[in-house]
Amino acid sequence: MAGSSHGHTPAAWTGVTIAFIGFCISGAFMVLANPLGFWLGLVVVAIGGVVGMAMRAAGMGGKKPEHDDLAKVIAAKTANAA
Structure with a gap:
């Protein structure tokens, strides 16, 4: 999965962080025996x-986006400038 950048986006991090906070809230209120908070x-x-x-x-x-090798980019710009 590391090669596919699975979950390495701002959308994934934000969604998981909010969900984690919700799980913590539910867990705390479950221990406190408060169904509404859960x-x-x-x-x-x-x-x-x-x-x-x-x-x-x-x-x-x-x-x-995939980036080209820096050496290729510099060579292409140098060739186009000349």
């Missing part, structure tokens, strides 16, 4: 998924 935490988890998908749709979740 369900509100799960709503935050769902919001994390929606935010991640919205950011992906906005173009923040795509693959990074």
Whole structure:
């Protein structure tokens, strides 16, 4: 997966961070025996998924463009300039 940049995007990081916060909220309220807080935490988890998908749709979740070798870029610019 490391070769495909899976999850290495701002959309993925933001969505997972929000979902993690929601899981922490739900876990805390589960221990405190507060059902309303537990369900509100799960709503935050769902919001994390929606935010991640919205950011992906906005173009923040795509693959990074491949860059050429720096030596090739310099050689091409030098050849075009001459």
